[in-house]
Amino acid sequence: MRTLLIGIGNTLREDDAAGPETVRRFAELYPGLPDLGIVIEQQVMPEHAAMMAEVARVILVDCRVGTDAPGSLRVEKLDENEKESTGTTMDHTMTVNGVLQLCKTLYGHVPETWQVTITGSQFGLSEQVSEEVEKAIPAVVETILEIVKK
């Protein structure tokens, strides 16, 4: 496996499901892509470091809370400085940067890491994402495909 695609979010909290829902649709539209592993999780955890350290590229798809318009897409390639930050430290939850730091310190390999985020606006108790996020998902799926094909 060369690329690992990870959808992150709680599928019971409306737009927080943007990551899992996007990754699920990607898997439906493009089944059987070679060298691609797909994982859906509620949150990033230390165990992800062991998985990520075994691949060349990781694409994390997540929801973002921000001031830009709901459904906005942001694609970032995480750089070395971000990889050095420590993230959350007081419990067993982690940030993406924290997991990348673990990749480096424990396994000696940091994959090329892309973070794809969609701005959410509704986080109530529902399995439906908002209209804005729903409209954005097809474009996000194509963006992921472009990164996978790089």
Add this chain to the structure above:
Amino acid sequence: MGKRIVIDPVTRIEGHSKITLHLDDSGVVQDARFHVTQFRGFEKFCQGRPFYEMPSLLARTCGICPVSHLIAGAKACDDLFAVQIPRTAIMLRRIMNLAQIMQSHALNFFYLSAPDLLLGMEAEREDRNIFGVYAAEPELAKNGIRLRQIGQQIIELLGKKRIHPAWVVPGGVNHPLSPEHRDMIRDMMPEAIDLARSTLDWYKERMHNFQEEISTFANFPSFFMGLVDRLGNLEHYDGTLRVVDAAGNRVVDGHDTLKYFDLMDEAVEPWTYMKFAYLKSIGYPKGMYRVGPLARLNIIDQCGTELADQELREFRGGDKLNEFGGGTEKPVLSSFHYHWARLIEILFAAERIKALLDDPDILSDHVRAHAEPNSFDGVGVTEAPRGTLVHHYRIDKQGLVTWANFIIATGHNNLAMNRGILQVAKDFVSGDAMKPGMLNRVEAVIRAFDPCLSCSTHAVGQMQLQVQLIGPDGAVLAEQTRE
């Protein structure tokens, strides 16, 4: 004038809480309280729901041990059916339960408690975290990550999801185990056994550095309770309840889990949302008992697997224990040794999973009994990672839940946790000379119990809410209480 020290929030536990320490004029700790400040209400809002929804609904109580709630809920529904479920379904449920114990214990030991054990109670707060562990002992960190991964992978291979799998259902499980997945799980067990054994060796070498903590971390006589099988082996899925006292005498043995309410009851206090379980025959609060890994290893005759039994002998009766104040073949009283007990249970879980997978019936496709309710009252009792878990449902003729009761491991341990922080606080905290390490020890004793507050704060309509306005001389100036 009395003083009060507040630790808020308590970190590296599952949930939100605070601790208050009440000092007298000379700065000596007079009282200590573990306040659970979150509130949920599962017992109430599941009323009116169909009984068959309960396992999955209650699994949502917790993201750490959803499997325990799934299994206890499904067992309660089996009891409503009043049928025997297929033997293979029982074995498969056991494997998932043990996998969860493995991953949950690894989470507590490696992620939450290892910073204290590895870096010391006096380490700087900014270093005393999971990254500090990784920096100091990367191999230990890798072991922890791998053990968690193995436990989660087993749950995923069985139930298709790592968190909140819906595979355990009333009557059994919803699909059989494939040969491919059986082999994948079986292939991981030698590695899990090696990791558990090397971590046990690592821990036992370092335990000597914590003499003072061992002697003061909830180290007092209490009762211990848990499930045992008919041979007195370590049991996490079925069996009967056994209670031993601090001297190891069996106070209760062979108690039918369906009659748990004859054995235990729960009290409430106005300053916390968590109830206090106690032994009914002894009364409140003297009927304090402990559950979970320490209690389970204290009540059994043997684990029932080769390697775990070797470790148990050392844990309970070996020469090494004596220097820590434990007695030979007597219950281990210090709650610091929950850590040690957790590691032995990880080893046991791996051995037991391997043995279950070798059973010729494990691939049988007869994994579910189908029935309608034949009873209006159902009880399911199992051992969750943190201790005995009770689900009890009553339903009407339409199969809708009319009443529910859940007794969660952390509630069983509540009296002991409160007494534990008082013991630690009296020994380590002085109002005139307070150091960060002291406060961390107070938190660490709670962490040793591995409380899961999201599971254990589920009552509604029973808790008083008490608000007190206390003047500088300690007098209560005003008080409002909501019943």
